[in-house]
Amino acid sequence: MKNVTLKEIADQLGVSVSTVSRALTDSYEINIETKKRIQNLAKELNYHPNPFAASLRKHVSKTIALIIPEISNNFFTRVIKGVEAVCQEKDYYVLIYQTDESYQKERRIINHLIGGRVDGVLISVCSETEDVSHLNEILDRDIKLVMFDRVLEEIKTSKITSNDYESALEGTKLLLSKGCRKILFLKAGSHLTTMQNRENAYKDAINSYGLKPDLSLIKTFSPSEELELADLKAFILEKQPDAIFCTVEKLAIGCYDICKELGLKIPQDIKLITFSSLEVARHLNPSLTTIAQPAYEIGKTAANLLIKEIESKTEQVLHQITLDCTLIKRDSTNKG
Amino acid sequence: MKNVTLKEIADQLGVSVSTVSRALTDSYEINIETKKRIQNLAKELNYHPNPFAASLRKHVSKTIALIIPEISNNFFTRVIKGVEAVCQEKDYYVLIYQTDESYQKERRIINHLIGGRVDGVLISVCSETEDVSHLNEILDRDIKLVMFDRVLEEIKTSKITSNDYESALEGTKLLLSKGCRKILFLKAGSHLTTMQNRENAYKDAINSYGLKPDLSLIKTFSPSEELELADLKAFILEKQPDAIFCTVEKLAIGCYDICKELGLKIPQDIKLITFSSLEVARHLNPSLTTIAQPAYEIGKTAANLLIKEIESKTEQVLHQITLDCTLIKRDSTNKG
DNA sequence: ATGAAAGCGCTAACAC
């Protein structure tokens, strides 16, 4: 069975295509009787408009893209939920793309989008991203762009982040208050504003204790590679820390694996804290202290902002919104 | 800046649109010189074809939809990876949709697709789905369909599942071998073939021990609702089981919560096993015995099959492929 | 080897 078109409906009813089109968009200028007849037949024939034709004609697709580094991550999973909630309400469709933390894939996805497939893009860039030309290209094409969480200084768009500095400060101070003095700080990607804020907070917290941050305790990992566990293990063995601050969940899970392997007890030998939205954090052994970002809210806020920008006719105002994280203290930071 | 079109390139070079079109698809009938000029200018102007125009004209979109119940679930997350791996290689795009286990959303998504947006659909139906007319409608429109994991008997398409019966049999026998005699069986949705296979295995395993399955120990939960935890708790309190077999991860996590609340020790008081691909299962307290489905392989197989069906001109042969699960024994089923 | 022209299915300006 082929898809039924406006023309077929028009022919069957002896009216013109434009009348059918107008009737189905419930235009006020169509006779109520005709409208009924058309709508009924459309329903009967199970008419569904061809989205390509409509988009081609109207130059809008009522669709946005959501580009994230990794779907298998509770933070992004909840962001998606937030975005979808808003988009469902406002009748937009969401295309979800994941970059797997690969800059190449990020470019590929954006190239795919640039033809005009979407009206707007929501992105949390991958940790590899340094060259930002692909993002600027989006803006050049008048596709609206909003960044969230993993944002970049140099792009002129609205940005939604969490209060990374304040919460990392609080997290580091928690470790310090438990007596930790040799705290590893594990980053994922180096040039993201998000990571820099967290690192600055880490240093400032240590300074606030009258101590000097040891920069050799700070290490950047590339989440796009698989083989980093060996590096991490070597780093832990070399530094013999009494605590680890992870900026991303994946690193924290890696620490669990390594500590088990090395026979290091959490929290007795090493305390652990991480940015993470992992739902089962409370059931881990030991339960994991997390800084949970307001993922769902970030998704909702970002989507609302993007749609507002898409639909506004006036020059857009750039927003910079910060939402608060929640520090959830669990056993992994208990007094050893 | 507007998007550059074929016409603009044609005008600048003093050739016709069709020549440009052919040059850019690397047609053999275009002079090598002209082709070069056109391709260079296209690159220079950063030309990107309008996907709507092309799809409208060609009646194919090189895009497939992947519909899953929940993104926040490691099983589906890995399926996505498998699907994307195949699609990237074959130059297809993947639109990911989640139904949140809601039949209404499933219908809405499929209606959205029916206009011809995609060439094929990969679906794992939500546990609510009983009416299958929306799926048949896809087939009516000549959109290819492949079901995986959550499959339905009554739909005539290719299906990829895991060996649910055999692995549930093995899982149940594991519990029986540890001395468990009052094993709850928690289902998610009742009419899915997948669930029925698992339930049959559960019963058969008990029969094989010369025991009679107590049907009152089998209970179906609706994963689309939030408030089931109270039900689950009441059920556990009422039945006082010595083991629980969960068909989905979410129920197992619920069991952890409830056992903690009730002061029941896993595995001493209650043993626990579940179908799940949860990556941190090994770090849970206690570590969780899982039956892990070959998620990545399922995704790859399903995508390959779908693309083959899309591209084949001949009448399609229906495949029914089964892949093996892995039982990973951990502490939650240890001798108490 | 290249161009002219038709048309995919839809919307919207312009008639009447």
Add this chain to the structure above:
DNA sequence: GTGTTAGCGCTTTCAT
């Protein structure tokens, strides 16, 4: 209130 027409950007006959 309804029809006619043009055109969105592309591919693809059919000419030449």
